[in-house]
Amino acid sequence: MSSPIELNIDHVANLARLALTPEEKAEFAQQLGDVLHHIEQLSKVDVSQVEATAHAFPVYNVWAEDVAQPGLPVELALQNAPAQRNHMIVVPKVME
Amino acid sequence: MPLYFRTLTELADQLAAKTITSTELTQAVIARTKAVDFQVKAFNSFDEADALSQAAASDTRRAAGQARGPLDGIPIGFKDVIAVAGQPLTASSKMLANFISPYDATVTQKLKQAGAVCWGRLNLDEFAMGSSTENSAFHTTRNPYDLERVPGGSSGGSAAALAAGEAIATLGSDTGGSIRQPAALCNVVGLKPTYGLVSRFGLIAFASSLDQIGPFTRTVEDSALLLRAIAGHDERDSTSFKTEIPDYRAALQEKPGPWRIGIPKEYFGEGLDPEVAAAVQKAVEYYKSIGCEIKDVSLPHTEYGVGVYYIIATAECSSNLARYDGVRYGHRSKEAKDILDVYFKSRAEGFGPEVKRRIILGTYVLSSGYYDAYYLRAQKVRTLIRNDFLEAYKSVDVILTPTSPTPAFKRGAKADPLAMYLCDVYTIGVNLAGLPGISVPCGFSRGGLPIGMQLIGQPFREADLLAVANAYDAPHAWGKKTPTL
Structure with missing residues (x-):
């Protein structure tokens, strides 16, 4: 198992699209180091012959009839939008 | 006993007998909330006018002979991660501070169909991440048995509101113990159903392979009643399981036992508070006295x-x-x-x-x-943990453990995240294995703090689990005791 020292918090915060202050980075690096240290004990377990469990009771091939169902009216779907215009969500420009 | 401290079952009978009305009951709950919530701080918000209009509608139905069953007219509170159309849905986060639900969760829809009065929005650790409600962005909920202590979490508001008489039952969600641990710390019954029994549609997602919605109630009988109302397959949740939903309350009487009860030694080791251990041991002795077979089992990957x-x-x-x-x-x-x-x-x-x-x-x-x-x-280790339980169930019907290693701790006592994470040591395995687990009150510490035991059942066999729990809870009824506020 990887060493907790490898947690590059700038890289991970960028992947998570999360701006962290220098104080948060220092605090989280130390706290998550402790948690990762605790997690390290999993490396003691022999899992070479073990299948992974993603769900306790997997349900396969869940099909729905291909029939149109009523959806949310536009007004309701947009009622929590931070900014909207003409039934669309407004965001800062994406391309130059 | 004031209306707001009675059990759901008692109140359902009184509503049916027309000795009380839903309006009287809802008014009593609202008045109680206004009188004590400045201390308990269980609610993020509540909508008094909306609750009273639902109660009036219930009374009208009943007067016309169209009552919809035992939940009709009963005020039920919601953890603030479960959508109720037109009401706030904050997850106790600044991120959703102004969010209004555009639709009902499936459990909400089911409760409305059953006639329940959808009551206020209950505090939690932000996005259900925590074991004390101290991570709420808004305020920390207090334990009604000691206001300096936490109610547990993440569904701390759901447990505290019920214990304080601010609702007749509440809903919470449980990802690693978030129903059972606060139930234990606040002297109420908290049930996490088998993964897939209750729809997660309209529940704000935390960890989707672990999350389940479940009821908080004063007795196991109440839990059986509420579980039946919210359980069942839902095509809007693709992990929802197709299984028959029995009449859990009727099953309490139909399954007389005795049962084989497993005691896992890994749950009684270092870190367990001696008063918790003693209270749980007394419950084990009780089961033995009614003819149950008590067996040692091992869950080696705990x-x-x-x-x-x-x-x-x-x-x-x-x-x-x-x-x-x-x-x-x-x-x-x-x-x-x-x-x-x-x-x-x-x-x-x-x-x-x-x-x-x-x-x-x-x-x-x-x-x-x-x-x-x-x-x-x-x-992969999750598979091993799950196999441990399934192996144990070859020789026992249910497993009995403490719910939380300690009674409620003081606010601010677990500033270190890892120390907080270890609060969930007895409840996490149940989520990883997808099993049903229930916390049942089993006594008090010398300092007057509630203690809970956890009973862990087999997948989709809530009827058996509730029957075992009820065999203890019906004669002891710790959950009917009330705090002094």
Whole structure:
């Protein structure tokens, strides 16, 4: 198992699209180091012959009839939008 | 006993006999909430006029001979992660401070169909991440038995409101113990159903392979009544399981036991408070006295539960919470200049420290080069934990453990995240294995703090689990005791 020292918090915060202050980075690096240290004990377990469990009771091939169902009216779907215009969500420009 | 402290079952009978009305009951609950919630702080919000109009509608139905069953007219509170159309849905986060639910969760729809009065929005650790409600962005809920102590979490508001008489029953959600642990700390019954029994549609997602909605009640009988109302297959939740929903309350009488009860030694070791151990041991003695066979069992991978959980739960949360990007709903930073800025700054401003910590950890364990070492390995150890339980069930019907290693702790006592995570050591395995678990009050510490025991059942056999729990709860009824506020 990887060493907790490898947690590059700038890289991970960028992947998570999360701006962290220098104080948060220092605090989280130390706290998550402790948690990762605790997690390290999993490396003691022999899992070479073990299948992974993603769900306790997997349900396969869940099909729905291909029939149109009523959806949310536009007004309701947009009622929590931070900014909207003409039934669309407004965001800062994406391309130059 | 004032109306607001009676059990759901008693009140259902009184409503049916027309000795009380839903309006009287709802008014009593509202008045109680106004009288004590400034101390308990269980609610994020409540809508008095809406509750009274639902109560009036219930009374009208009943007068016309069209009552819809035992829940008709009963005020039920909601953890603030379960959608009720037109009401706030905050997850106790600044991110969703102004969010209004556009639709009902499936459980809400079912309760409305049953005639229940959908009552207020209950506090939690932000996005259900925590064991004390101290991670709420709004305020910390207090334990009604000692206001200096936490009610547990993450469904602390649901447990505290019920214990304080501010609702007749409440709903919570449980990802690693978030129903059972606060139930134990607040002297109420808390049930986490089998994964897939209750629809998660309309529940704000934390860790999707672990989350389940379940009831908080004063007695096991009440729990059986409420579970039946919310359980059942839902095509809007693709992990929802197709299984018959029995009349759980009727099953309490139909399954007389005696049962084989397993005691896992790994749950009674270091870190367990002696008063908790003694109270749980007394409950074991009671089961023995009514003819149950008490057997030692082993769940050898228990010690890995917290590690597995904090990989799987954080990985799933980092993925689930990616949706809070400041674009379609939720908080958007006013400082943002471009679209990436919207993501980075909205998330930085909207999420509190524990949520950020878990997103970072979850992103890390899923990131390129670490997936196999952390996430995949954790899923494999999860298999071993699950197999431990299934092996134990070859020789026992249910497993009995403490719910929490200690009674309620003081606010601020667990500032270190790892210490807080270890609060869940007895409850996490149940989520990882997808099993049903119930916390039942089993006494008080010398200092007057509630203690709970956990009974763990076999998949989709809630009827058996509730019958075993009821065999203890009906004669003891610790949950009918009330705090002094």
